[in-house]
Amino acid sequence: MVFRRRRGAAETPSDPTPGQQPAPAPEGPARESGPWDAADSYPQADRVDLGGLHLPIGPDFEVQLQVAGEQIVGALVLAHESALQLHAFAAPKKSGLWDDLRVELARDVESAKGTVEETEGPFGTELHAVVPQQNGPSAPIRYIGVDGPRWFLRAVITGRAAVDPNAAAVLEGVVREVVVVRGDDPMAPREGIPLQLPPEARQALEEQSEDKGYDPYERGPEITETR
Structure with a gap:
């Protein structure tokens, strides 16, 4: 399943639903940029509603869904010879997950004979790793973690954007939205x-299943925004 906006489409906001105002921000310091909590007063933008995640749609990247069995477990954003994996998790009320997860990730990378270092990035402390591959050269990986109110967002960047700031700009923009x-x-x-799946994608799959039977290993229909 692929989600993207056609180049040249109008930039009319579609999130939140027309006629609705964003929910008021919770008490405490306001966020200056995303990733946003659903209760934040976040900027309107074209986003696809995946339930637990609302992801931006843009002409410079495409969004695919990661599926385990019949369950959607994450999203994959592709742009400029690079990939961004996004997964959201529940977190404790009074503490985040990223401090502990960084230690675990670093240990996993070192166990795989890779190298890893902490560095400061646009979303706070992140990990930059180089991991050996069985059938090719070592691969650079960039691990980003963001602790929100009772949630944690993990973003993993691979490919060119893991080492090239210019290539990373588009994917970092996705995380911010x-x-x-x-x-x-x-x-x-x-x-x-x-x-x-958003309603329009579920409808497309139902129609496809009725017409010729659904094959879970086939690439799903592309959902292209037209105006």
Whole structure:
């Protein structure tokens, strides 16, 4: 399943729903940029609603869904010979996850005979790693973590954007426009925030299934925004 906006399409905001105002920001310091919490007064933009994540749609990148069995577990953004993986998790009320997860990630990279270092990036402390590959040269990986109110967003950049700031600009812009919808249901820390297909994609798959039977290994229909 691929989501992208056609080049040249009008930049009319579509998130939140027309006629609705963004929810008021919670008490405390206002965020200057995203990723945003659903309760923040975040800027309007074209976004695809995946339930737990609302992801921007733009002409310079495409969004694909990562599926495990019948469950959507994350999103993949492709741009400029690079990829951005996004996953959202529940987090404790009074503490974040990123400090502990950085230690675990660094240990995993070193166990794989790779190298890793902490550095300051646009979203705070992040990890830059180089990991050996079985069938090719070592691959650079950039791990970004953002602690939000009762949620944690993990962003993993690979490819050219992991080492080239110019190539990374588009993917960093995607992270800044993400809206995380944690919901009020009780969830264990580190449990994945549920994702789902937007209504138009579900309808397209239902129509495809009725016409010729659904093959989960086929590439799904492209959802292109037209105005």
